[in-house]
Amino acid sequence: MSPNTGTATAEKSGKDGAKVQPRPSDALTKEDCLELLKELYLARYFDVRLIKEKKRGRLRGTLYSSHNQEAILVGSLYGLRSEDWISPIHRDMPAFFLKDIRKGWRNPDRVGLSIGEICAQVWGKVESPGRARDNWSHIGKRDKKIICSTSMLAGTIPVAAGVALSDRLNGVDSVVLTYNGEGSTAQGVFHEAVNFAAVHKLPVITIIENNQWAYGTPVEMGSPSKDLADRAKGYNIPGLIADGQDVFDVYDKVMQAVEFARSGRGPSLVECKSFRAYGHGDHDDDRANKYRPKEEVEQGRSRDPIAVMKATLVKKGYLTKEEAAQYPAEGKNASEVTDEDFPPEVVEYVKEGIEFALAGELPAAEEALQWVFVDSQAQAYPQGGAR
Amino acid sequence: MSPNTGTATAEKSGKDGAKVQPRPSDALTKEDCLELLKELYLARYFDVRLIKEKKRGRLRGTLYSSHNQEAILVGSLYGLRSEDWISPIHRDMPAFFLKDIRKGWRNPDRVGLSIGEICAQVWGKVESPGRARDNWSHIGKRDKKIICSTSMLAGTIPVAAGVALSDRLNGVDSVVLTYNGEGSTAQGVFHEAVNFAAVHKLPVITIIENNQWAYGTPVEMGSPSKDLADRAKGYNIPGLIADGQDVFDVYDKVMQAVEFARSGRGPSLVECKSFRAYGHGDHDDDRANKYRPKEEVEQGRSRDPIAVMKATLVKKGYLTKEEAAQYPAEGKNASEVTDEDFPPEVVEYVKEGIEFALAGELPAAEEALQWVFVDSQAQAYPQGGAR
């Protein structure tokens, strides 16, 4: 894959070069595809449930819905290995439990967080990895290869580069995926981090979830070009564009970037074109209807990733029309769907997570003063020694 | 001029498009050319004198020599109008008095600082615009359209954008030139400022003085592509490349960017390829010989801008070989040249400045507590009113 182009085969054929060569997704089996569809349902159902719970007033914190953007998460995570790292942000809640989920949804050894841990985080219980000391999406765990981000947008990209750097030094063949909204690419630290990663050819893949809006600001007020992938040209690295509504296209473009990274050729940006379904956060739903034209929203939501995928699977012959119609969650708002619109195992899985969270405990007040500092090792080992 | 290309005529002919159409410099008269040569001598002599004074221990502060990079300053400033703004940095000392110097070297009304004011700054006297409250290159004056920068590299670019914005709102048809080393383009604020200027098509021209080194760090450790102009591609704006040793090429590329800006089409980057003659600062001269290969330095200094210009002028028939040989300052270190190597009016002019500085006064200690705040206008005009 050559720099400054939208695909992995630029010299050959520019923007649509990917078409002329076999796509990574061609190798996906029927089982893979059905699993991917189930993960799409899972991401959607998780979001739907949180919206319902929030509306019922059972949750604190702001809900940044990933509705209509699930294909980005599912498609980008499916091809990763256990040892690969991710750093999701506010709109990526499902990513925390989707990581390495192929190893078994309930497999405790998979290198990702469990649905229970994520629900515990959302409900603010000690069973969350961070013991609910920071908001919803600010969780991570080293042994699960998930980097905990701050609220400061793009701020985790340099950290991702550092994680990648030390894995490389340790001979660990991993890649790091960082997730960012298109608006966040205007941050100075985005530039410093991507520039550094490019100079050192680090395996850092920056996923740009271009949902056309940064809170109340349209993409054209934040970026001089409507293709955010163009930012890659400034760093002489590949800038790929994926159809963010199509799990397969996201998978293909991300896997191209992953191969590029694994082969030591360095970082890439992958812009996934999508559209934000609701308001910026649930507090913004009503206002969003004012600042976003109705037509634009309808247009932006016209290709529900679940529908798009079903169509492909029917074409591939992996689903019959009847099977495809069985769980009609696509194209519906959270307020419109019921559990019947989703596969039972999906509903069951999320239900387990929520029950785990409800059964969990609030952290004790005293914890508030803990973990400001680690007990100094200098005192413990005056002569040093391995940390 | 179209985005993402090295010239003003990209569609037609890409990188060397400028050649196929008349260059701005073709319109320069013989008088213009001789003036430009004199300004080159002036910039060089000023630097030479400071080096000598510093060696004699007469100066405090670090000297960041502009030796071998003078064509960038002279060529970029010559085509500006009085109302245009500039923000020079550490290596651009001559820019402060070269601005608007066409209006007459000793013309008090020209919109630039006088040689005396600059020398007063270097010698730390109250006659400097900033009354010597900040180091050498940190000077500016609003009515002279010079923005005072801080030490924080690239930090003045957003300020330049703000200045340009308010001029545009006030109907003032100006452009703003900011000077930056190639290393400084890695700063986050460079990204935020250029991105903003591009979104709003502001007449901000970022001159990148690519002298191949950022202190002890070669360009390839700071940037993923050796052409810093490539950074422009990330902002969908023109990125021009000029031969930084050739006053005319710098003039041409900058004037292309200026025309582009004046016509409302927005910002540009202009990379001027050059080479740092000495150490990063005078404190670094010896060490620089260790970290920079001798051959590289010889190669980098093989095209002295004065020599390059003389050759052109001889070709143009504006100088005879004899005239060209008259003041042989080119290709010599500060330690090697004497006043005889420079036109007398140049020597005289700098001498005046230094005498002015030497006759000046040190600021009184009490001044140190002044000007932390302006007397609040809210108290003065409780009802507000024009500032």
Add this chain to the structure above:
Amino acid sequence: MSAIVETPVPTKVNFLTAIKDAIAEEMERNPDMLCMGEDIGVLGGAFGVTEGLHERYGKQRVYDMPISEAAIVGVGVGAAMNGKTIMCEMQFIDFISCGFDQIVNMAATFHYRTAGDVNLPMVIRGPAGAYGGGGPYHSQMNEAWFCNSPGLKVVCPSTPYDAKGMMKAALRDGNPVVFYEIKELYRRRDIEEELPTEDYIVPLGQAAVRREGADVTLVSYGQNVYQCLSAAELLKEQDGIEAEVIDIRSMVPFDEETVFNSLAKTNRVVVVNEAPMTCGFAGEIVSRISAKAFDLLDAPPMRVTRADTPVPWVKPLELEVLPSVEKVYQAALQTVRF
């Protein structure tokens, strides 16, 4: 406008509206004023502070900025030095850390370094403070960073009247002002008040005595002022102690006199704020008192501040690290009984 329209219709306004009106009225009064921030245009800002401005004044005066805090401040500095008056909104004051260098090294020093040639009429403002369950990055009071960066004024009003008057003063001040708006006060009903219909300012740098008392002085600002007032009631009811409550309103410049005058009466002081203790402004007040009003002290000056931790997200943890009425009450008792 006709006289009829001008007849004041007395209605109580909340803290948010007071700030909103101040900015709107200054935009109307001062054609050279610009607003810059994220989502402040069509949306009208995350909290609606700039609602209506974009419609009324257009995108030439109200800028929906990219998510670039350094550019928001830096562009503001450039426009301010070139004749404009700038309102910079930080969506949450916590994000000011991303524009930090432009504030402390560019804006703060410009007037000084140019020996007065450059004035920067600009206000950098944003929602601040904890108690809302915002977690580490939507709860900060980081004013101490700027109090320790000479060249910036730093203020924090606690009432709608002050919010409006101080915002106007700040926008006319001519110096860069970092303006802390306590978001938990934005819509708090019990502090709504009627405001004068005519233009007014509240000068920056004047403290206000919120309650008179002769036994102990409680000094604070922002929402902690209300904790002090409640603690004062407790002290009165349960212990017959009369506390004087001072709202300093402005950290830089700081009104020492009002505090010292109170101490001359009470000889006892508790300073309360919600910033981390170490190097916070509460400590600054305590040290000025100790150095300059030592003789007035009959008991150790005490601080009730946030613990030196981030602000944790879940409520029990958040409350644990923050000042409370009870903590202020106990500290006051201790001081009085010393």
Add this chain to the structure above:
Amino acid sequence: MSAIVETPVPTKVNFLTAIKDAIAEEMERNPDMLCMGEDIGVLGGAFGVTEGLHERYGKQRVYDMPISEAAIVGVGVGAAMNGKTIMCEMQFIDFISCGFDQIVNMAATFHYRTAGDVNLPMVIRGPAGAYGGGGPYHSQMNEAWFCNSPGLKVVCPSTPYDAKGMMKAALRDGNPVVFYEIKELYRRRDIEEELPTEDYIVPLGQAAVRREGADVTLVSYGQNVYQCLSAAELLKEQDGIEAEVIDIRSMVPFDEETVFNSLAKTNRVVVVNEAPMTCGFAGEIVSRISAKAFDLLDAPPMRVTRADTPVPWVKPLELEVLPSVEKVYQAALQTVRF
């Protein structure tokens, strides 16, 4: 190595060499340690602190970073959370403002926010302090910003012995440490000293008594310690006053006990540092004394600090705003005569 080689060759080392040796020895001892900074590779750093490291350990462990302070810190955080020990050099501590958010919001809070899952063994260090004619951006002492940002240790040694021992302690600490190196001390001859040849550390958070005295306590850190020692001599010679001089060495954690013990003797204190006064650490010390050692005070605790201005460039102005031996002497006299 043979015994002969190990025989200590006593030579005095300066402050710069002490720091240089500490880093070099830790690089040798800890194969997981990396260095990141501008021009620290082939050049060996602006002040030569990392000279030789690039040659010896290569570019895999010594990184010539782009001019990107946020990336220097952020990349350091990422490597540190993934098993490395990081030394981040700020070419001048003044430029730390450009990496500010990564320090106060990413590094400082990571351990806390992950409930202990992530440790960050990293030191962010750089040349600091005024008196060298460096002007506003090559003279800062901005430690207060970080003292007010919970989760960071903040230290500033004043002797070669401490510089080496504290740098090693910091590199083994496991927490992010902001390390202030007073550049005017780097090559100061009269403070050179012989250092132990064997490995040692100076634990962070312990103050040192530099001079004993019973009449007044002078508390400071960095180069101001030497001003205090000179002032103490003056006080003795000219006024027969015996001053005790305490070098706190570490702001976070802060050793209150040593200061209070001294006060128990002297009952008088002057705190000296070169940071701006408002919200500086000098004030923090004063307020802790006032709150916790009130009874020990027979006179108002005084501060001698930098004025609340930027550090101007030309000498007469620079000296005007900074503490001096004379100013410390006068303050001490005033306190004693109170």
